[in-house]
Amino acid sequence: MELSQLPLVLLLISNIYSGHTEETPKPKVTIKPAQHVFRGETVTLRCDINAEGVTSWQYSWYKEDSTGVFSELQEHTFSPVTESDAGKYFCYGAKTDRSRRSHISDEVTLTVSDKAQCRHRAETHDYNRYRSDLLSDSSRGAGGNYTVSSAAPKHTGVYVCRAERGKPAYNTTISNTQLICVTAVIVFSGVSPPVSLIVSPSRTQHFTLVSLSLSCEDQTKSTGWTVRRYRDSWRLEDCSSVWGSQTGSTCTISSTIPYDTGVYWCESESGDKHHPVNITVHFGVILESPVHPVTEGETLTLRCLDQFSTPPNLRADFYKDGSLIQNQTTEMIISNVSKSHEGFYSCKHPERGESPKSWISVTVSHSGSPISVLHTLSSVLAVSPYLLVTVVLIFKCCRMRVSSVEEQETAI
Incomplete structure (x- = not known):
């Protein structure tokens, strides 16, 4: 000072x-x-x-x-x-x-x-279940960090942490929640995951007092998938008459309210979870962004929408991680997306207000390598009969030349 x-x-x-x-x-x-x-x-x-x-x-x-x-x-x-x-x-x-x-x-x-802050996978509890599972403890040498050495889909969940200090011990309140989504790596292209969560309208942020549909689309045509959600009040809920209606593998919320903000996913009868999605219900201005991760090389389009404007598209400023990246435009287009484009995005209108932030994830495409391997393998298989015939002919020619030379030597 x-x-x-x-x-x-x-x-x-x-x-x-x-x-x-x-x-x-x-x-x-x-x-x-x-x-x-x-x-x-x-x-x-x-x-x-x-x-x-x-x-x-x-x-x-x-x-x-x-x-x-x-x-x-x-x-x-x-x-x-x-x-x-x-x-x-x-x-x-x-x-x-x-x-x-x-x-x-x-x-x-x-x-x-007021709360402990979890950063860089320092989560210590999984509240995807009705009970909490203690994952790490500083008294066991974990400190403020928790690391998963071999991440697998089973580690998908909503994580929180709590800190403790001093004697007698003082405990902080539970931290903000953090969704960690672990998906299996598909080696060859063209192989679809067992189930996908389809959100309609297809965006992560939604207006209040509108209809919202969430459906588990199963590639294997099996049954038993249901939509579940987790809200910040530590509540794990099935789609039911309390907040939605379940028909088959589709859950419909007839009139959304901010209370519906949370993490939604598809869950099987055996407890397998797939495709968790953050859904935000907001009154006023929202950001239109994709529900699922964007693949490298694709085009990402973001729009700023207002619940009380007709049409809803606004000319607004767009932000990434709190920094202005494009101003006064009806839509922001990012061509050839890369991992560097991952982050929290939002939009702001000088009069209508600001949208919540949405995390946009970018996945690396593995389709190139499998296609190259398949192409090489198919090429080898295609030409192998010709190579075999050629080798046989060369071998026969060599045998004929050897036999001819031996006959000449015997005659002499």
């Missing part, structure tokens, strides 16, 4: 004391247990001033954007700490008789979070 931003009383003190001949100590601020804590913990700020010959100080605590002293203790404790306590703090000291004063300490920043 610049000197001009400090409270007036500190400015006056600094100006008066700038000409003092004694060495001016500088306080050091510490925060326990850490500068980044979670709501509900006990947090202590401490101001330490080391100066020769001074055993007693009067302390003054200041917070960024505050004009007055909020504490005069060497240690100030927040118990429990809340999000409103987050901010930048600094302290100042003066001798009891005001004959000596300290400098102003450096700022320290206190951050208070």
Whole structure:
């Protein structure tokens, strides 16, 4: 913080004391247990001033954007700490008789979070089931990370984590949810997955109060597939009369509401899960983006739609990972998509508002290698009869020449 931003009383003190001949100590601020804590913990700020010959100080605590002293203790404790306590703090000291004063300490920043944040596959619970399965534990050396060494479709699920610190232990609230989708690698092109979740209208974001259809399209014509969903309230639900109607392998929501936002997938009677899809129901502006991952080399088209405009297409700004990438256009087209285009996309209209963010995934195409292998194999098989005949003819010719030479030598 610049000197001009400090409270007036500190400015006056600094100006008066700038000409003092004694060495001016500088306080050091510490925060326990850490500068980044979670709501509900006990947090202590401490101001330490080391100066020769001074055993007693009067302390003054200041917070960024505050004009007055909020504490005069060497240690100030927040118990429990809340999000409103987050901010930048600094302290100042003066001798009891005001004959000596300290400098102003450096700022320290206190951050208070409501939830643990899961990043880079640091998930620790799978809430795809009615119960939670503990996957990792820091007491077993996992720390804040959880790694799947050999990912398989069975690891598909909605993951969350929770942190614990101190003795007695303090637990954070459950983190934001994270969908992890693991699909099997298809070696040869033309082989279809057992089932696909078909969403109609075909997009991840949907308006409120409209009809939404989700259908499990089975390539093997088998039965027993049902649509299930998971919402942020930790609820795992089958398509039923409560929120939809199931007909065969199709689930229909007659009138969508924001409550319908969640992860949807197809599940078999044996518990196999396929093609989980994030569905967002939003009032107002939405982003029209593909339901399933885009394959490298394909064309990606995004549109910004408004529930109350006719036609619904808006001329809007488009964002990727929070950064503006194209402005004032009715649709954004990305030709020849690559892995670099993966990210969170959204759109914004200056008057109508902003859409939610949708993750767009890009898959690598493996069709080239199998086609080349098949082509080479078929070519070899096609020419092999001719090669065999040629070898036989050459062998016969060689035998005839050898026999002719032997006959000539015998005659001589």
